[in-house]
Amino acid sequence: MLLLGLPVLSACEAGPGETSVEVETAEFILTDARVYTLDWGEPAADGTPARDAPWTQESGWTPDAEAVALAGGRILGVGTAADMEAFQGADTQIMELDGAVVIPGIVDSHAHILSLGNSLFQVDLVGVETEQEAVERVLAQAGEVPEGSWILGRGWDEGAWAGRYPDRRLLSEAVPNHPVLLRGLHGFATWANDLALEEAGITADTEAPTGGEVLLDDDGEPTGVFLNRAVALMDDAVPSPTPEEVRARVEAALETMAASGYVGLHDAGTQANVMEVLHEMEAEGALPIRVYSMLNVRDEELARSWLEQGPSDDLESFLRVRAVKAYYDAALGSRGARLLEDYSDEPGHRGISGEGYGFNQGLVADLMQAGFQVGVHAIGDAGNREVLDFIQEVANEDPSILDNRQRIEHAQVVHPDDFPRFGELGIVASMEPPHAVEDKAWAEERLGPERIRGAYAWRTLRENGAHLTFNSDLPGSDWDIFYGLHAGMTRRDRDQEPPEGWYPEEALTPEETVRAYTSWTARAAFVEERTGVIAPGRWADLTVLDLDPFQLGETSPGEILDGRILATIVAGEVVWEDR
Numbered sequence: 001m002l003l004l005g006l007p008v009l010s011a012c013e014a015g016p017g018e019t020s021v022e023v024e025t026a027e028f029i030l031t032d033a034r035v036y037t038l039d040w041g042e043p044a045a046d047g048t049p050a051r052d053a054p055w056t057q058e059s060g061w062t063p064d065a066e067a068v069a070l071a072g073g074r075i076l077g078v079g080t081a082a083d084m085e086a087f088q089g090a091d092t093q094i095m096e097l098d099g100a101v102v103i104p105g106i107v108d109s110h111a112h113i114l115s116l117g118n119s120l121f122q123v124d125l126v127g128v129e130t131e132q133e134a135v136e137r138v139l140a141q142a143g144e145v146p147e148g149s150w151i152l153g154r155g156w157d158e159g160a161w162a163g164r165y166p167d168r169r170l171l172s173e174a175v176p177n178h179p180v181l182l183r184g185l186h187g188f189a190t191w192a193n194d195l196a197l198e199e200a201g202i203t204a205d206t207e208a209p210t211g212g213e214v215l216l217d218d219d220g221e222p223t224g225v226f227l228n229r230a231v232a233l234m235d236d237a238v239p240s241p242t243p244e245e246v247r248a249r250v251e252a253a254l255e256t257m258a259a260s261g262y263v264g265l266h267d268a269g270t271q272a273n274v275m276e277v278l279h280e281m282e283a284e285g286a287l288p289i290r291v292y293s294m295l296n297v298r299d300e301e302l303a304r305s306w307l308e309q310g311p312s313d314d315l316e317s318f319l320r321v322r323a324v325k326a327y328y329d330a331a332l333g334s335r336g337a338r339l340l341e342d343y344s345d346e347p348g349h350r351g352i353s354g355e356g357y358g359f360n361q362g363l364v365a366d367l368m369q370a371g372f373q374v375g376v377h378a379i380g381d382a383g384n385r386e387v388l389d390f391i392q393e394v395a396n397e398d399p400s401i402l403d404n405r406q407r408i409e410h411a412q413v414v415h416p417d418d419f420p421r422f423g424e425l426g427i428v429a430s431m432e433p434p435h436a437v438e439d440k441a442w443a444e445e446r447l448g449p450e451r452i453r454g455a456y457a458w459r460t461l462r463e464n465g466a467h468l469t470f471n472s473d474l475p476g477s478d479w480d481i482f483y484g485l486h487a488g489m490t491r492r493d494r495d496q497e498p499p500e501g502w503y504p505e506e507a508l509t510p511e512e513t514v515r516a517y518t519s520w521t522a523r524a525a526f527v528e529e530r531t532g533v534i535a536p537g538r539w540a541d542l543t544v545l546d547l548d549p550f551q552l553g554e555t556s557p558g559e560i561l562d563g564r565i566l567a568t569i570v571a572g573e574v575v576w577e578d579r
Helices: 081-087 113-119 131-142 168-174 194-200 231-235 243-259 272-284 300-309 361-369 381-397 399-404 416-424 433-439 443-454 458-463 481-490 510-517 519-524 549-555 557-562
Strands: 002-004 028-031 067-071 074-079 093-096 101-104 106-111 151-156 180-184 189-192 212-216 222-228 262-270 290-296 319-327 373-378 407-410 428-431 467-470 542-545 565-570 573-577
Touching: 028 081, 067 081, 074 081, 106 510, 106 519, 113 151, 113 243, 113 262, 113 272, 131 151, 131 168, 131 180, 168 189, 168 194, 168 222, 180 194, 180 231, 189 194, 189 231, 194 222, 194 231, 212 231, 222 231, 243 262, 243 272, 243 565, 243 573, 262 272, 262 319, 262 542, 262 565, 272 290, 272 300, 272 319, 290 300, 300 319, 300 361, 319 361, 361 373, 361 381, 361 399, 373 381, 381 399, 381 407, 381 416, 416 458, 428 458, 428 519, 433 481, 458 467, 467 510, 467 519, 481 510, 481 549, 481 557, 510 519, 510 549, 549 557
Parallel strands: 028 093, 106 262, 151 180, 262 290, 290 319, 319 373, 373 407, 407 428, 428 467
Antiparallel strands: 002 074, 028 067, 067 074, 101 542, 180 189, 189 222, 212 222, 542 565, 565 573
16 A cells, blocks of 8 residues: 655656656654554444455454655655655654554543643542541652642542542541642542641531532531532632643643653643643644643633634644533532432432533533534433533524534433434534443442443444544543553453453444544544544654554453553654653
8 A cells, every 4th residue: 555645845866768756755754563544434333344444354453554654744655664765865764663553643532631730740649449548648748848838639539439438537637737638530529638628718617519518527517528519619729820830730741641642632621721821832832742622611701702702723733722611510429410310329319410510501502603612521311411402402593503513521321312312413422431440330339220221331322323532531530541442442440350341332342442532533623634544644643552452452452451652743743752
């Protein structure tokens, strides 16, 4: 296979009697690689590869190219190593990959830049199993910072700990001279010590905002744990980072993503201070990867300012402001997701949604009609149904809003009657493979044996015509792409449990899973003609892996967890290399 593109600029010498053929000289050639271009037909809804895919029933997957030539931020050609020699000039850099795998650049389609940046400077509580272990990590940090300064942490699992939430007492006794605030893994719970409560002015008389809960002990005093929208009571007490701190954290987050193989991300809920930094970095040419901003509708001043000016969609810019993010309900783990029927493990309770959870229906509708794509956080089956109803109502007045590929972020629990509506409305279901394998320990307790079949239902959504895109919801889940690929293909956790996968009928094939981080994510951001496949003229955005997820996904998927990123290439520039 030899694919050539882009205008021809420099002449190759011709021998006697031969015709001179002009080709552009490559700045960069990747060779001796196993390249999966994805430049073939879409798989069927059941995952069956297209007829022109490099796959057979007998042999499985094989790469469809071995070299890629790049110049001017674009792909010049794709084919064999010999084919790409036509693009080689005196100054062409050659990257010999020794059989490494090249795929279209991966993109995390639901990330939180500042939260990731903050987490890199905070106490890491991911994976802690007990209150004591968390307190010990905080105590270690306390010895490294000045007395009286805030200690922030993130990562204790509010879903797994829901039946045994921690108490402020142990934390306060161990760390009495620092206000301490520890955010849960998915951001829907916060745990504070006495000094932090004092700084925030929290007392037994403090009222929780609608959609939130301040947990109280048997004496009616705050335990230090805040759920769902009540987390804002404590967040507001933490000193705001300076512009310099925001810049440093955004830079650290983007560099971390580049090192993790990502050529771009969708920032799900950009606030004004982050937007200012992103604009500044874009103007300086300092963004290492592409950012697709989804403005936080809860930042009403920011949202209304953009409503006046409309979307900013320069496809050549590394920063695009094309979408908005809204919140309809809370999380399943903290029992804040809105359900059609009671929680199986808490009769009489169905969660919170809509305006009670801060969903500004009028503002969101105005933004949709102004041309913005909306991504609405919806977890429960009632939450998803009501969001579908809302999108349908807006579309009844203005059918053109469906052209903007409206998104439901998470789409975690869906009633059987509502699956077809995703296809009918052209909804992008933006979902997280890690959530399924992390939540499986308690999700069925929340939902019961029937509703759980409509949860994390990737295959069912595909079969009903939904457009999928995969992501991590970082830092709420590990953004390691090998973890995400493994979870998407197997429905198993890092320990390979359960052996056959958790509701394995909802797993995707290796091709579908890779596409959900690449070509399908490109579509979700309206750039499927620019990226998502490796073909001449497309952006030179590539991810280089040390293993083959296509072949291993069919034969030994557990080995994918051991994968390593060798290089990340954005617009033809190597922004990360570890070879």
